[in-house]
Amino acid sequence: MTTALTGSAVDTGAAAQADTALRIDGVSRVFGAGPARVQALDDVSLEVRAGEFVCLLGASGCGKSTLLGLVAGLDAPSAGTVDTTGRRVGMMFQDSALLPWLTAGGNVEVPLKLRGIRKAERRERTERLLSMVRLAGMADRRPHELSGGMRQRVSLARAFAQEADILCMDEPFGALDAMTRDLLHDELERIWRETGVTVLFVTHDVREAVRLGDRIVLLSSRPGRVAEIFDVDIDRPRRIDSAHVAELATTVTARLREEVGRHGH
Numbered sequence: 001m002t003t004a005l006t007g008s009a010v011d012t013g014a015a016a017q018a019d020t021a022l023r024i025d026g027v028s029r030v031f032g033a034g035p036a037r038v039q040a041l042d043d044v045s046l047e048v049r050a051g052e053f054v055c056l057l058g059a060s061g062c063g064k065s066t067l068l069g070l071v072a073g074l075d076a077p078s079a080g081t082v083d084t085t086g087r088r089v090g091m092m093f094q095d096s097a098l099l100p101w102l103t104a105g106g107n108v109e110v111p112l113k114l115r116g117i118r119k120a121e122r123r124e125r126t127e128r129l130l131s132m133v134r135l136a137g138m139a140d141r142r143p144h145e146l147s148g149g150m151r152q153r154v155s156l157a158r159a160f161a162q163e164a165d166i167l168c169m170d171e172p173f174g175a176l177d178a179m180t181r182d183l184l185h186d187e188l189e190r191i192w193r194e195t196g197v198t199v200l201f202v203t204h205d206v207r208e209a210v211r212l213g214d215r216i217v218l219l220s221s222r223p224g225r226v227a228e229i230f231d232v233d234i235d236r237p238r239r240i241d242s243a244h245v246a247e248l249a250t251t252v253t254a255r256l257r258e259e260v261g262r263h264g265h
């Protein structure tokens with residue numbers, strides 16, 4: 001496994017199976033011991049199809065980021081297995097985490113550089129990635145010269161520069177205003193459809209999960225378990241303020257409330 005500032009590339013070497021991109025089987029994760037012991041995840045199982053967009057939804061502290069870290073190979077389960085079927089895994093975080101001394105283009109180039117791609121090709125790919133997130137011509141700007149939304153676009157371009165088959169996204173738009181977030185949902189959906197990447201997207205925003213996901217995996221808290229899986233049977237492209245999205249969001253929210261109530265949060 002190689003771990004870089006921008007994320008990680010993991011290849012488990014397991015036999016790739018045509019349609020299953022990710023198999024999580026009986027996964028538990030315990031942190032600490034004695035009175036400080038926290039069971040973050042308990043017996044989580046989930047299969048994700050290649051090209052599927054799965055949203056992990058749950059209350060704060062239910063283990064969403066822990067599960068993502070296990071898939072990305074940044075952490076190991078206490079029990080159970082995570083099989084990424086030989087596929088490359090990439091990461092994108094809430095904080096754009098751009099390197100301030102590099103330009104937007106320089107930041108996007110980092111994963112390409114780490115993979116030993118030559119300069120001319122790096123430049124070409126970076127330009128393509130920046131236009132994909134509608135930042136063509138911005139390659140020479142430094143992060144402080146960009147708005148929050150633009151920085152997150154650069155981060156999105158850098159995430160796609162990892163050329164991952166499975167992209168783990170940990171609340172990537174959580175800190176953005178609603179309008180910018182809306183635009184980035186559109187961009188992400190478009191790029192996801194163009195690239196066919198498998199996405200595992202963590203959020204605690206129900207509407208965002210319904211807007212983006214093919215399926216929504218609702219996790220319960222303490223310990224994190226799969227409480228329910230919702231199929232999102234709404235035509236794309238979706239609008240976050242559409243009646244269909246609102247209707248399913250109401251159902252999911254009610255179920256989420258039930259889970260939160262059960263644990264006295």
Ligand SMILES: Nc1ncnc2c1ncn2[C@@H]1O[C@H](COP(=O)(O)OP(=O)(O)OP(=O)(O)O)[C@@H](O)[C@H]1O
Nearest residue numbers: 031032038040059060061062063064065066067204
């Ligand atoms: N390295 C660690 N050491 C000890 N406890 C940890 C560690 N990482 C996570 N935890 C605990 O495991 C539980 C799950 O944390 P995690 O960050 O995965 O939740 P989350 O659902 O992503 O939360 P949020 O939505 O607030 O980001 C929490 O109780 C957290 O305190």
